[in-house]
Amino acid sequence: MIKKYHMHFNIYDFTSFTQSIDKKLNELMSPSWALLSEFILVGLVILTFYAIIGLYLVYAERKVCAFMQNRIGPNRVGKWGLLQTIADLIKLLMKELIPIKQADKILFNLAPFIVIIASFMAIAAIPFAKGLHAIDLNIGIFYMIAVSSLGVIGILLAGWSSNSKYPLIGAMRSGAQVVSYELSVGLSLLTIIIFSGTMQLSGIVASQADGWWIFKGHIPAVIAFIVFLIASTAETNRGPFDLAEAESELTAGFHTEYSGIRFAFFFLAEYMNMFIVASIAATVFLGGWMPFHIGGLVAFNQVMDFIPPLCWYFGKTAFLIYLIMWFKWTFPRLRIDQLLTLEWKYLLPINLLNILLVAFLVMKGWYF
Amino acid sequence: MNSIIKYITDIFKGVKSLWNGLRVTGYYFVHPGQIVTQQYPENRKTLEMFERFKGEVIMPHDENNQHQCTGCGICELNCPNGSIEIISNRIINAEGKQERIIDKHIYHLSMCTFCGLCVKTCPSDALSFGLKFEHAVFDRHKLTKVLNKTGSSLKKDVVEKKEVKV
Numbered sequence: 001m002i003k004k005y006h007m008h009f010n011i012y013d014f015t016s017f018t019q020s021i022d023k024k025l026n027e028l029m030s031p032s033w034a035l036l037s038e039f040i041l042v043g044l045v046i047l048t049f050y051a052i053i054g055l056y057l058v059y060a061e062r063k064v065c066a067f068m069q070n071r072i073g074p075n076r077v078g079k080w081g082l083l084q085t086i087a088d089l090i091k092l093l094m095k096e097l098i099p100i101k102q103a104d105k106i107l108f109n110l111a112p113f114i115v116i117i118a119s120f121m122a123i124a125a126i127p128f129a130k131g132l133h134a135i136d137l138n139i140g141i142f143y144m145i146a147v148s149s150l151g152v153i154g155i156l157l158a159g160w161s162s163n164s165k166y167p168l169i170g171a172m173r174s175g176a177q178v179v180s181y182e183l184s185v186g187l188s189l190l191t192i193i194i195f196s197g198t199m200q201l202s203g204i205v206a207s208q209a210d211g212w213w214i215f216k217g218h219i220p221a222v223i224a225f226i227v228f229l230i231a232s233t234a235e236t237n238r239g240p241f242d243l244a245e246a247e248s249e250l251t252a253g254f255h256t257e258y259s260g261i262r263f264a265f266f267f268l269a270e271y272m273n274m275f276i277v278a279s280i281a282a283t284v285f286l287g288g289w290m291p292f293h294i295g296g297l298v299a300f301n302q303v304m305d306f307i308p309p310l311c312w313y314f315g316k317t318a319f320l321i322y323l324i325m326w327f328k329w330t331f332p333r334l335r336i337d338q339l340l341t342l343e344w345k346y347l348l349p350i351n352l353l354n355i356l357l358v359a360f361l362v363m364k365g366w367y368f
Numbered sequence: 369m370n371s372i373i374k375y376i377t378d379i380f381k382g383v384k385s386l387w388n389g390l391r392v393t394g395y396y397f398v399h400p401g402q403i404v405t406q407q408y409p410e411n412r413k414t415l416e417m418f419e420r421f422k423g424e425v426i427m428p429h430d431e432n433n434q435h436q437c438t439g440c441g442i443c444e445l446n447c448p449n450g451s452i453e454i455i456s457n458r459i460i461n462a463e464g465k466q467e468r469i470i471d472k473h474i475y476h477l478s479m480c481t482f483c484g485l486c487v488k489t490c491p492s493d494a495l496s497f498g499l500k501f502e503h504a505v506f507d508r509h510k511l512t513k514v515l516n517k518t519g520s521s522l523k524k525d526v527v528e529k530k531e532v533k534v
Binding site: 331 | 389402407
């Protein structure tokens with residue numbers, strides 16, 4: 001039984017904006033050219049967004065890490081060190097691309113692009129505000145999980161095509177880790193899908209108009225949220241689960257043979273993956289662009305609606321990104337056997353029990 | 369049954385220890401007053417180095433321009449790369465006996481490894497570490513210093529240690 005939720009109609013709807021652009025383009029040129037120019041426009045917007053957010057996430061990580069370690073972080077290049085990542089990017093661009101003789105050249109060059117493409121495809125489905133998304137599939141969540149899983153192909157290719165022992169081992173370990181934790185990611189998102197009854201991302205956000213799922217779906221939603229956070233930091237090779245690339249600090253890792261701009265791609269893709277999983281968690285558990293509403297209090301909800309949805313969305317995502325960074329700089333790294341034990345012996349049983357619980361609760365209607 | 373109980377208590381103990389760790393780093397994050405980084409060129413006027421800092425080797429002189437160096441040459445013998453050269457003279461002292469007196473205690477700051485052996489092994493505690501650290505110069509010869517000041521003399525009642533405390 002799917003409950004109907006009432007939308008508050010004073011939130012600005014971006015579909016009118018996007019439709020007006022569509023109309024203007026169709027007036028100026030023939031439909032197929034208009035379509036092509038829309039593709040290019042959306043692509044450019046997402047590219048710019050990707051680049052800027054990627055750069056400033058690296059800066060934010062360095063600053064957050066510094067404050068947690070009682071130091072200051074970059075503060076010389078530009079005011080408060082804001083231009084530091086740009087300087088680093090220019091340095092990386094100028095580095096020599098070392099070609100490897102016996103490596104499989106096509107796969108070697110292809111691998112960084114695959115990880116970037118996987119995260120690009122995932123950004124396309126995120127709803128930033130009402131009507132502000134590149135595409136609103138009716139299988140939104142399923143699409144996002146499926147597409148983020150493509151990143152592991154890039155990692156395996158990078159390890160295999162480097163034609164060297166250590167990248168291969170690092171890539172195999174990373175592959176095992178990512179594939180295992182995808183189970184937990186999918187199962188924890190399944191709880192909210194059962195609650196809201198729809199996989200469409202705009203539908204999930206709309207169903208939180210009277211409160212976020214983390215509050216409405218009390219115990220199982222909180223458990224699912226915690227499990228999702230842990231599983232997604234493992235999925236993106238981040239935080240205490242970064243064995244595959246920590247080896248590059250110690251001996252080697254899957255991106256050891258990459259230099260210059262190719263390494264920058266892997267690096268950037270990791271930060272964007274972190275942004276994507278934070279967005280998914282914010283959308284599914286914390287209400288996406290929906291302001292903080294409490295069921296019956298209409299006046300309170302009106303006040304909350306004054307803060308624009310874009311701010312709500314970025315605020316929630318920033319909070320979750322801060323949480324993920326907090327995890328990374330607090331906890332020591334896990335060994336590969338500890339990683340896999342955590343998933344298969346702890347997270348997966350908890351997830352399965354959680355789903356049983358959610359199914360029971362939804363059947364009885366014991367949630368808000 | 370025991371293993372199930374252990375499993376569940378393991379989870380809770382694990383989460384509690386993680387939470388304790390998060391509290392520590394969270395505390396540091398919201399307390400920028402705990403930052404220990406010195407923003408160097410801007411805080412030169414107020415910067416004080418800590419007491420045990422090894423900036424350079426100096427020979428402390430008191431208010432009467434007197435030092436404690438007897439010119440024995442033990443620091444020169446102990447210096448691992450020869451950064452110290454002692455030039456001493458033999459003079460006839462007041463009681464008519466021959467005595468060694470320091471003429472120049474030459475210290476090559478450019479070669480010094482700051483190991484501290486000269487400070488440690490000096491039997492009369494004549495040398496110590498100074499706190500000044502801005503030694504960059506344009507002319508290498510300025511890095512060869514004479515540690516005993518002009519017109520200084522040996523302090524009376526200088527007691528020479530027999531053993532070096534390690």
